[in-house]
Amino acid sequence: MAEQVTANQVPVGGFAEDAEADARFLAHKRYLAWRRRLLPIGAILLFLLLWWQAVVQFEIKPFIAPSPVAVAKVLVERFDILMTNLLPTAIEAVCGFLLGNFAAIALATVFVYRKTSEEALFPIAVMVNTIPVVAKAPILVLLLGNGMEPKIAIAAIICFFPTLVNMTRGLRDVRPEQLELMRILSATPREVFFRIRVPNALPYLFSALKIAASTAVIGAIVGEWIGSNVGIGALIIQATYNFDSPLLYATIVVGSTFSALFFGVISLAERSMLRWHTAHKD
């Protein structure tokens, strides 16, 4: 275990006895924080500028690639259509996310207490995970019909595997001393589960949830490619067939923004629930 004494009682920069050093330290910290935020924004702006100039200079046809200005125009003018199509995709992604992760957490708990079940079922989980999403989609549409159900199922299946693997590991990789300690304290199996295994698994779980947040949206979109007339996925197909590239790009922007927001929500939840863990990494 690393030796580290942190001045946690000192809320400022850590130079309690030297106000000037403290001010300079904090100023530099603020500078670094702004730098971290502004650099990616600058890079995006530069990229958009290059893209726009490329379309103008090389006279690229709009149906091959639109200029960012055309995409922005669609985003504003057809905002209502984009949002009507985002809604079903968002519902499918979030439902699939909840369903898939809940099932994975439940199965991981069974795996930890019944090794036999892991030996029997884990290879099947691996097999299912190797099937590409585009191949799962038609199977599930045939099974579950044309509504939201197959899309939710695809999103759930995509979320399932990473959470299963991480959660099993998190529940199992408990320090042996902590288990011995709980035995010394005559703790019940229930107490060991909720006070040791679950908190120990939370950092693992959140790594999986952050992956799942973006893949659930991808799953829902791919599900909509097959036999659907609403949703981000359907809109992508429609725009492609109509050579409406500004709409295609705008749809992608909307889908990605939703994914990023979903990811952000999970990250925020992680920060508030795992203060002890995130602070550790800073």
Added chain:
Amino acid sequence: MAETAVSCERVSVRFTSERGTVTALDNIDLTIPRGSFLTLLGPSGCGKSTLLRVMADLVAPSSGRVSVLGGAPQAARESRQIGFVFQDPALLAWRTVLENVSLPLEVGGGKALPGARSPHELLSLVGLSGWEKAYPHELSGGMRQRVAIARALVSNPRLLLMDEPFGALDEITRDRLNEELLQLWETTGTTIVFVTHSIYEAAFLGQSVLLLAARPGRVREQVPVTLPMPRRLAQRETTEFVSLAGHLRRVLETC
């Protein structure tokens, strides 16, 4: 003779694995009086940690009889009379210092703990007042081990088992904690069994030192330590201490 805290009669522990049977402890006979401080010293593989775990009901003996505080080790454990400090502090990273020390009061199937001590009081006893809200990763190795000691004492155990608790610490911190542990022992009056592989630690802390030999683990010699209490680190420079340490080292060489 005072009352007995722990007694072992012909205790053996054998572990069976694919590569055969290993005898970790072979016919251990041992009596530890109540309120005493015994150190277990021996080379690695001599079974000193196993012996401690037998007393704590973490390992069942293959043969022989063990009695802890007048009953079976299991009864002593279930009535929460045993405190245990590991080499790794085994703190729960998601709990603050205060929550870690309070853990023994929260678990155990909801049974009330008569005579439990206040976590705040124990934290001040180990010199950590003001650190209640800190998380383990914010503490130094020595501070973490102090938290572990406070946690072991919160149920007010009559037997405190310590398995190389200061083994991973630097020498300066270890010396300081040794002195503090002796003061703690005098104020609480609890029986302490302390496993170490440091000759100086064994001789400085114990009222007597039990030397174990390895493969199979067996009692080599029990050496009484006559240095007066309260002990101070400076006493390690006295001729008495130096000759005692010399004796322990010579016996260890033959283990």
